[in-house]
Amino acid sequence: MLKIITILVKYIKSYTIYLILFILLLFSSTYKVVKAQNISLIQDAEIELYIRGWVDPILKVAGLSPNSVNIYIVNDKTINAFVAGGQNIFINTGLILAAKEVNALIGVLAHEIGHIAGGHLNRTVNSMKKAQETVTIATILTAGLMAASKAAGLDTPAGLAKLATLGPSIAERNFYKNTRQNEKYADAAAIKYMTSVNRSCIPLTDLLKTLGKQELLHENRQDPYLRTHPISQERIYDIMEATKNISINEQRDLSLDDIKFKRIVAKIVAFTNSPGKTLLLYPKNSSQIDAKYARAIAYLRLPDLEKGIREIKELINLDKNDPFFPEVLGQMLFENGQIFKSIEQLKISSDLLPNNPIILLSLARSQIEYGKSKENNEAILNLKRILKIIPKNIAAWKLLSIAEARNNNINLAQLASAESYFLMGRYSLAIQFAEKAKISFKKNSPSDIRALDIIFFSKEKLAEMNNN
Structure with a gap:
């Protein structure tokens, strides 16, 4: 009996640890976000506003309040989007660049919203607990069988090895079954949401086809239980079958959405790559808005202020009601030491898009840096406006501390x-x-x-x- 208990404890410990490590490996990105905050986030007023404009109607269709769901842009070139820590959607810049079309990006986000609406994050935690329980129960059985086999003289290395893997095998298969069901549910939800807001799912299937080409092994050689998502070909087929008889009447101006999407891509490329690479991707002979935008940012980052200002001012002259061109110019002027000029541009941006926390924060930073009493007092007012909207904005509290100290309000x-x-x-x-x-x-x-x-x-x- 003592020997059985020893075997039991040994295998319970080893298989429980094995399963926990196995699950953490599957969800390593989520784990790092929630536990270690080991990610680099991008905050950008334009990108967030456009994505919000596309996502909020889907959230409403899904029965979720847009105010209760946070969207974060992760500075990561890998293709990924996930839900973590409750109603938080994380989108990698790599996914945005890979999407190619606006509806492909929206389709992926609709899928993630399906996970939130389906309560899958809580279910995943429960599945992990149940999987661990399965390991423990199966290990008890395994330990008993191993002891019985040994007592009967039937123990062989091959037989014991098969028994030893019984617990993890059952647990993994049950766990994957649950996650695959979640993925199918989220895909079905995405189709429903996209149809409800009159958006096509075809670009989503095109994105999945692109991702499917990266699979090295033929699908017949892949164990579907060893995957956290359905195989790309399965997903493509299911989505195409579910949408083939759906007629989409897209009443909105898709060209405007396309322009916004291209601007987002240009901005991400220009801010996350070297200026030289950006200028190669968006050469001088391209007169499109997104190309001019990318070149302006690249020149301002070199810094070649003369060329950068010329490009961005051409864009400002094209649309004087656009708040984001003067915002970029103000940011770049600040970073190149032209503080007062940066305040002028950021004020224009803030007037065009009032109460935007990101623009107000940039403006307040410039006003504090300028160092004059009038601008410092204006910065305090702007920071208080931010904190009314986002009371937990750490950067705003830090800047407010500096501004109040400069006014001798210790x-x-x-x-x-x-x-x-x-x-x-x-x-x-x-x-x-x-x-x-x-x-x-x-x-x-x-x-x-x-x-x-x-x-x-x-x-x-x-x-x-x-x-x-």
């Missing part, structure tokens, strides 16, 4: 620092700055109460961390 600067440290999870520093700030506040004033809240909740968080 207590308000310390309170803003406490806010930023609390949001960063640096609770000891949050307490330290909140305690310093509250010394100068009138008792029971809003600032005093907020400082006390930060102290209380920071101590609570530290206690939780110590208990864990």
